[in-house]
Amino acid sequence: HRNVLRPTTGPYLCQWRWVCERRFLRKEGTDTKTLPFLVRRTPSGNLPVYVEPSQKGLKFTRVRRVFGDAEHLANEVSRLCGAEARVGRGGRKAVEVPGAHEQKIKEWLQHLGL
Numbered sequence: 001h002r003n004v005l006r007p008t009t010g011p012y013l014c015q016w017r018w019v020c021e022r023r024f025l026r027k028e029g030t031d032t033k034t035l036p037f038l039v040r041r042t043p044s045g046n047l048p049v050y051v052e053p054s055q056k057g058l059k060f061t062r063v064r065r066v067f068g069d070a071e072h073l074a075n076e077v078s079r080l081c082g083a084e085a086r087v088g089r090g091g092r093k094a095v096e097v098p099g100a101h102e103q104k105i106k107e108w109l110q111h112l113g114l
Contacts (some may be wrong), residue, residue: 030113
């Protein structure tokens with residue numbers, strides 16, 4: 001792994017960011033053309049699944065870079081996490097689910113071959 005020091009909001013605040021998580025590398029030889037949705041990886045090769053705080057102080061998990069049928073992905077994520085997922089508002093498609101489910105969703109997406 002190579003570590004990249006990436007500045008956050010202030011000039012002295014920094015956080016570590018892994019370039020690529022080895023646990024969630026893309027599986028070779030899997031066919032994803034039959035899936036009704038696609039989740040594209042980030043330029044560094046990671047799955048775009050993030051845990052973020054809400055305005056009420058709770059946490060929610062967001063799956064970004066969704067292409068295709070986002071409603072179908074939201075239904076599958078709801079079934080996987082046991083919480084009501086929805087398609088996020090905004091210009092780009094994203095699926096949001098309340099709670100911190102990052103590891104579970106990443107494992108599932110990797111199992112699908114994404």
